Amino acid sequence: MADAIEVRGLVKRYGSLAAVAGIDFHVAPGTVFAFLGPNGAGKTTTTEILEGLRRATEGSVSVLGLDPWTEGTALHRRIGVIPQDFRFFEKITPQEAIEYYRSLFHTRPDPTELLARVELADKSSARFDTLSGGQKQKLGLALSLTNDPEVCFLDEPTTGLDPHARRSIWTVIRQLRREGRTVFLTTHYLEEAEQLADQVAIIHHGRIIAAGTPREIIEKYGRPERLRVKAGPEVAALLTSRLGLVATADHGEVDVELRSKEDAVRALGAIDGSGLPWDGFETVRDSLEDVFVRLVGQMDEGALRSGGGP
Amino acid sequence: MNFGHIGADFRVVARSYFRNPVALFFSLIFPIILIALFGLIFSSTGTSAVNLVVLNEDHNSATSVEFLSALNQTTLVTVQVVNVTPSDFASWLGQNDYAAGLVIPAGFNASYHAGSPVNVTLYTDPQDASSAGQVEFAVTGVANRFNLDRACGSGTCTPVIGVTGANVGSAIYTYIDYLIPGLIGFSILTSPMFSMVDVASSYRKEGIFRQLSLTPLTRAEWLTSRVLWYVLLTFVTAGIMIAAGAFLFGAHVIVGVQLIPFLVVGPFLFVSLGMLAGSVARTPESAALIGNIITFPMMFLSGTFFPVSSFPSGLQDFARILPLYYVIDGMNQVMLFANTGRALTDLVIVLAIALVFFGLAIRLFKWRDE
Numbered sequence: 056m057a058d059a060i061e062v063r064g065l066v067k068r069y070g071s072l073a074a075v076a077g078i079d080f081h082v083a084p085g086t087v088f089a090f091l092g093p094n095g096a097g098k099t100t101t102t103e104i105l106e107g108l109r110r111a112t113e114g115s116v117s118v119l120g121l122d123p124w125t126e127g128t129a130l131h132r133r134i135g136v137i138p139q140d141f142r143f144f145e146k147i148t149p150q151e152a153i154e155y156y157r158s159l160f161h162t163r164p165d166p167t168e169l170l171a172r173v174e175l176a177d178k179s180s181a182r183f184d185t186l187s188g189g190q191k192q193k194l195g196l197a198l199s200l201t202n203d204p205e206v207c208f209l210d211e212p213t214t215g216l217d218p219h220a221r222r223s224i225w226t227v228i229r230q231l232r233r234e235g236r237t238v239f240l241t242t243h244y245l246e247e248a249e250q251l252a253d254q255v256a257i258i259h260h261g262r263i264i265a266a267g268t269p270r271e272i273i274e275k276y277g278r279p280e281r282l283r284v285k286a287g288p289e290v291a292a293l294l295t296s297r298l299g300l301v302a303t304a305d306h307g308e309v310d311v312e313l314r315s316k317e318d319a320v321r322a323l324g325a326i327d328g329s330g331l332p333w334d335g336f337e338t339v340r341d342s343l344e345d346v347f348v349r350l351v352g353q354m355d356e357g358a359l360r361s362g363g364g365p
Numbered sequence: 366m367n368f369g370h371i372g373a374d375f376r377v378v379a380r381s382y383f384r385n386p387v388a389l390f391f392s393l394i395f396p397i398i399l400i401a402l403f404g405l406i407f408s409s410t411g412t413s414a415v416n417l418v419v420l421n422e423d424h425n426s427a428t429s430v431e432f433l434s435a436l437n438q439t440t441l442v443t444v445q446v447v448n449v450t451p452s453d454f455a456s457w458l459g460q461n462d463y464a465a466g467l468v469i470p471a472g473f474n475a476s477y478h479a480g481s482p483v484n485v486t487l488y489t490d491p492q493d494a495s496s497a498g499q500v501e502f503a504v505t506g507v508a509n510r511f512n513l514d515r516a517c518g519s520g521t522c523t524p525v526i527g528v529t530g531a532n533v534g535s536a537i538y539t540y541i542d543y544l545i546p547g548l549i550g551f552s553i554l555t556s557p558m559f560s561m562v563d564v565a566s567s568y569r570k571e572g573i574f575r576q577l578s579l580t581p582l583t584r585a586e587w588l589t590s591r592v593l594w595y596v597l598l599t600f601v602t603a604g605i606m607i608a609a610g611a612f613l614f615g616a617h618v619i620v621g622v623q624l625i626p627f628l629v630v631g632p633f634l635f636v637s638l639g640m641l642a643g644s645v646a647r648t649p650e651s652a653a654l655i656g657n658i659i660t661f662p663m664m665f666l667s668g669t670f671f672p673v674s675s676f677p678s679g680l681q682d683f684a685r686i687l688p689l690y691y692v693i694d695g696m697n698q699v700m701l702f703a704n705t706g707r708a709l710t711d712l713v714i715v716l717a718i719a720l721v722f723f724g725l726a727i728r729l730f731k732w733r734d735e
Contacts, residue, residue, distance in 0.1 A: 108575055108733045128581065136579050142571040144377055146384035151377070158373035159580045182384070 057120060059084040059206050059237040060105060064114035067100050067261075074100040076261035077114070082254065084205075087228065087238040089252035091245065093351055097261040098241045099139065102210050105239065106136050119205060132160065135204035139211045141195030145184040149175055149194045152183070156201040164201055172230075173197045174223045189220030196227060206237045213247060225251060245344035257347060259354050269343050276350055277341030282311040282319050284326060286333035293329055294322055313338070366589065370582050374590035382594070392556055396602050397609045399548050403670060404541045404614045415496045417442040417503075418466040420454055426474030432485075432511060432526075433469075441503040455488055459697075460704045464490040464672060465500040477511070477525055484527040491543065493672050504528055541614040545606055546696035547669040552602045553631035554663055554689050557595040558639040562656035564591075565643020565730060578732030585727055588640060592723075595632035603628055623699040626712050631692045634719035637726045638688070644730035663689040668697070688718045 060082035067075040075097045082088040092098045103109040104116055107123030107130055116123055121130045143152055153166040170176045173193040178186060186194065192212055199207060209228070213221040221244075228251050231238050242248055248255050249269045256266040265272050284290060288304035294311055295302050298321055301312040311322050319338065326333050341349075382388050417436065423429040433444045442465070449457065458466045466488040476483035487504050489497035508526040568574045577587065603624075610616030642659055646652035666680065667673070667689035673681055684690045695711030698704040 106579065108578065127578075131579050132581065134579075136576075138572055138576065140572070141576075142573055143576070144381050144573070146381040147377055151380060155373050155377050156580065159370055159582050161369070161581075 057084075058082060058117075059086075059119060060088070060239060061117045062101075062105070062114070063116075065101065065104065065111055065116060066113035067097075067104060067109065068112045073261050075104075075258075078258065078261070078263045080256050080263060080266060082237060082239060084237050085232065085235045086253040087232050087240060087251050089248035089255045090239065090241045090258065091243065091248055091255060091347060092241075092258035093243065096258045098258055099210060101258070102208055102239070102241055106134070106208050107131065132202060133205050135199030135202060135207045137192065137195040137199045137207075137209050137212050139214065141191055143183045143191070143194065143198075146182050148180050148182055149186075149197065150179040152194060152198060153201055156198050160202040162202050164203070169197045169200060172200070173227055189216040192216060192224070193220070196224060200231075204236065206239065207231055208239045210241050211243070212240070213242065213244060221247070245342065245347050249343040255343070257350060259351050264350055264354055265346070273341055273343060273346055276346045278312070278345075280313050281339050282313055282322055282336060283339050284309045284311070284322075284333055284336045286326065286331065290326055290329075290331050290333060293331065294325060297325055298322060310339075366583075366586060367581070370586045371590045371593065374582060374587055375593055378590060378594045382598075388560070392552070392598055392602055393605060396548060396552050396606050399551070400541070400544065400606055400609045401613060403544050403548070404610070414440055414443045415465055415500050416463065417444050417500055418458060418463045419444055419446045420449065420466065420468045421446055422471040423469050423473040424471075428474040428477045428511075429469045432473075432507060435507045435510065436503055439503045439506065441499050456702050456704070458488055459490075459702045460707055462673065464493050464496050467504060480525055482525055482527060484529045486529045490672060501528075541610050541616040542618050542701060543672070543697070544670075545610045545616055545618050546700050547693055548606055549599075549603045549628075549696060550631070550667065550689055550693035551664060551669045552606070553599055553628075553692060554635055554660060554667075554669075556598060556602070557591075557632050557635040558642075558656060558660050560595075561591065561636050561639025562643040562646075562652050563649070565640050566646055566649040566652035570649060574730075574732050584730065584732060588636070588723070588726060588730075591640075592633050592636045595636050596629050599628045599632045618700040619703055621699065623705055623708060624696065627692055627696050627699070627708075627715070630712060630715050630719055634688055634692070634715055634722060637719055637722035640726040640730055641722055644726060663687045666690075668693045688715065691715045691718075 058081040060080075062078060062080050065075055065078050066073060078097075078101065080088075090098055090101065100109065104111050105118055105123055107118075107127035110124045118130055119133055121133075123130055147155070149170055150166050153164070153169055157163065157166075167176060167179065170179050173196050175190060175193045175197060178190055181190075183191065183194070196209070196212060199209075212228075213224050216224070225247065228238055228240065232251075232253075238251075240248070240251065252269060254267065255269050255272055256263050257272070258264070265276055267275065285307060286304075286309050287307065288309070291302040291304040291309045291311075294300045294309070298318075300318060300322060302322075303310050311318070313319055323336065382392075419433060421429050421433070433446065436442055437444050454466060454468060458464075468486040468488075470483060470485070473483055473485070475481075485504065485508065487501060489500055491497065505528050508528050511526050607616070607618065607620060610618070638659065639656065642655045643652045646655050665671075666676070666684045667687045668684065669689070673684045673690065673694075676684060691711040691714045695708045695715065698708035698711065
């Protein structure tokens with residue numbers, strides 16, 4: 056099956072500044088693709104090019120087989136978009152907003168059902184300017200679904216929302232995926248991407264520095280699994296000198312890099328037999344956020360030589 | 366052009382409008398306040414010489430020429446003798462933007478020398494109260510001097526020359542009648558201009574245009590729905606003004622189908638101009654500034670509150686490059702003088718300007734960025 060989104064050699068320049076400096080990726084139909092990056096990395100510019108709101112300087116972009124800039128009218132009937140900080144006519148209610156979009160798209164979704172789906176049914180008659188930030192984003196999400204889209208572009212849909220509102224939008228995104236829709240999600244909540252995405256790409260300074268499934272990225276760029284023991288620096292010294300393990304102490308915790316399960320057993324045995332004070336342990340792995348912070352930090356320090364990916 | 370889209374957007378505009386008390390006040394209540402204020406207050410303007418158009422039916426007789434010369438010497442009026450024979454001199458004056466006219470009847474010379482009473486007819490513009498007073502003062506002053514001269518010569522003291530007053534346009538019209546087309550023009554200008562300048566800049570800043578660009582609604586459909594909304598609003602506002610003028614001050618302007626094209630094309634012009642002004646501005650602040658620079662000169666120099674004929678000649682020329690001048694002049698022609706010919710010319714000018722502005726607005730205002 057053809058990719059829902061295909062990007063090759065995409066460049067967007069504003070004068071001498073390259074906001075997007077040559078990126079390639081593709082998104083399979085029916086999947087959730089998370090596009091991550093720090094502020095100013097090029098996420099929104101890329102997303103707006105995919106939506107047909109900006110023209111690419113170089114490269115080719117295809118969404119559902121259409122060029123978003125030249126075939127925007129046809130494309131917009133098949134995609135749904137919720138921009139960052141969604142705004143609408145202030146005196147219009149969610150019910151009226153959906154009726155408006157229905158008239159424009161000539162579709163017939165039930166407004167009550169659509170609002171219930173995004174948990175906004177109780178605010179169907181409230182004017183837009185009285186809605187909270189989360190409720191406004193939910194309305195944006197409902198409107199983006201009015202035309203029964205094949206691809207949904209969600210640009211930081213949960214930014215600034217409380218945890219409950221964020222989780223309810225996650226529920227909708229999971230449902231969209233179950234319905235076979237493609238979701239292109241930009242976010243700087245790494246937990247969100249880890250929870251929702253099938254594929255992830257991390258963009259920084261206009262270039263993609265990592266791509267794959269969240270697990271692949273963690274395994275490729277994350278540190279090994281670690282044993283974390285609540286103990287002082289003398290325990291770290293013990294494990295290094297006696298067992299040859301890499302152990303670091305920080306703020307009352309000792310992290311021991313594990314090459315195998317046996318390392319954990321040996322380390323715990325050595326600590327227990329040493330008579331040194333300690334209080335509990337756990338094993339920890341890098342999260343996507345840990346990897347993201349390390350990759351971005353390394354790139355900013357010049358440790359990474361960017362060229363489309365490490 | 367999809368009329369379903371236009372209808373959907375029109376409903377959104379209407380709902381937004383009716384839920385905005387400020388917008389309702391300025392569209393529906395403010396015009397009544399204006400009518401009431403200007404109906405009650407006559408403003409006073411300067412004392413420069415007023416152009417007095419004279420129809421001399423006594424064919425340049427010695428007395429009539431002397432009478433006109435004396436009028437010129439007052440420096441209050443500048444006599445301009447015309448050689449026309451209109452069936453209705455009052456309407457002719459109004460149609461040609463003359464604020465004052467004088468008819469010297471046939472037999473004026475003979476009556477004067479025979480001592481038979483004879484009346485000159487003075488036409489003044491009630492909308493231009495100060496000019497009217499100035500002309501009346503000059504004409505009655507000169508008539509009194511002639512009466513005095515003749516009394517000394519003949520030994521009688523009976524006045525011979527009398528002055529009959531009449532209004533430019535028609536004897537039945539008053540200042541409020543002249544004010545109504547001007548204030549309807551004021552409404553046609555201000556309501557769409559201020560609103561569209563604000564909408565064009567704020568919708569762009571807030572990303573609403575980008576949001577709309579992702580729907581099948583086109584820019585032309587969106588702008589058309591705004592034009593239709595302001596046309597409807599103009600009909601309502603004009604109705605309120607005419608009714609308020611009639612109820613509060615006994616106004617009686619001509620309200621006919623000839624007025625309708627101006628109530629349609631006028632808002633069309635200023636919605637387009639407002640959109641154009643808002644589109645070229647980079648920020649809401651600069652949009653407001655551009656809007657004010659365009660709107661305020663038009664508001665005061667197009668014959669809204671004061672007749673253009675009372676302006677200095679340079680300012681009159683400037684007024685004639687303002688689109689609102691043609692809207693108001695056209696409405697004056699149909700509501701006061703029943704002069705369809707000149708109204709049609711005004712209408713063609715307004716329509717041409719509106720089409721140019723609409724085309725430019727569509728071209729320059731963008732849903733999306735490069």
